[in-house]
Amino acid sequence: MATAGTSLVFRQLFEKESSTYTYLLADKDTKEAVLIDPVVDTAERDAKLVSELGLKLVYVINTHCHADHITGTGKLKTLVPGCKSVISKASSAKADILLEEGQKVTFGKFSLEVRTTPGHTNGCVTYVLLDESIRMAFTGDTLLVRGCGRTDFQEGNPATLYDSVWGKIFTLPDDTLLFPAHDYKGQTMTTVGEEKRHNPRLTQTKEKFVEIMNNLGLAYPKQIDRAVPANMMCGLQD
Numbered sequence: 428m429a430t431a432g433t434s435l436v437f438r439q440l441f442e443k444e445s446s447t448y449t450y451l452l453a454d455k456d457t458k459e460a461v462l463i464d465p466v467v468d469t470a471e472r473d474a475k476l477v478s479e480l481g482l483k484l485v486y487v488i489n490t491h492c493h494a495d496h497i498t499g500t501g502k503l504k505t506l507v508p509g510c511k512s513v514i515s516k517a518s519s520a521k522a523d524i525l526l527e528e529g530q531k532v533t534f535g536k537f538s539l540e541v542r543t544t545p546g547h548t549n550g551c552v553t554y555v556l557l558d559e560s561i562r563m564a565f566t567g568d569t570l571l572v573r574g575c576g577r578t579d580f581q582e583g584n585p586a587t588l589y590d591s592v593w594g595k596i597f598t599l600p601d602d603t604l605l606f607p608a609h610d611y612k613g614q615t616m617t618t619v620g621e622e623k624r625h626n627p628r629l630t631q632t633k634e635k636f637v638e639i640m641n642n643l644g645l646a647y648p649k650q651i652d653r654a655v656p657a658n659m660m661c662g663l664q665d
């Protein structure tokens with residue numbers, strides 16, 4: 428297991444139209460890098476940063492098939508030849524690597540462990556950084572800061588999401604740093620302990636949670652009709 432304090436490169440990047448966070452992680456020593464949840468509109472920015480930092484992008488990883496923006500995965504495969512696309516098998520999307528529960532994505536001396544966390548979509552996963560000195564998890568849309576992903580389309584299911592969060596994320600140590608795929612209020616990160624105490628939805632009973640989620644009344648994402656078909660192919664390929 429690695430020690431992040433000495434050799435983890437970490438950047439949180441933002442795409443403002445969809446309020447999406449993209450994460451760059453790399454091993455400072457081996458230079459191997461991964462991007463989590465890139466957006467097509469900012470793929471060139473991300474590729475430039477990878478190059479400027481002298482990193483070698485090995486994997487472009489998705490937490491799920493997004494409905495609100497087109498993933499940057501396909502474009503990054505064009506911009507950075509050799510990197511591989513990654514998503515869960517349960518997403519039914521096309522990618523070079525299809526992940527299942529417990530599998531690991533390794534870059535240098537670091538690994539991200541896959542925890543399947545369905546509920547927002549069937550194929551949602553959370554990636555947990557296995558490290559001795561810092562605990563981090565990338566929750567996609569499963570768990571947001573003081574919120575969670577909606578469950579009203581793409582086979583969403585509120586009871587399933589509740590079980591995913593309590594069974595696969597809230598079982599991590601309280602000091603685990605959590606990084607979501609979106610935030611709409613300027614918040615950047617949270618911790619397991621914070622969300623267990625203060626998440627207004629997930630602190631409720633499962634029955635109350637289901638009622639809340641079934642009555643959110645959110646408008647559909649503006650780009651859903653073009654984003655989902657494109658993301659089933661891991662984004663635009665040229």
Ligand SMILES: N[C@@H](CCC(=O)N[C@@H](CSS)C(=O)NCC(=O)O)C(=O)O
Pocket residue numbers: 445493494495568574575576577578609645646647648649650
């Ligand atoms: N207005 C945005 C879409 C906002 C939205 O629906 N966000 C999703 C995650 S992206 S599918 C969500 O789960 N939100 C939960 C919530 O409580 O807000 C757009 O048009 O793209």
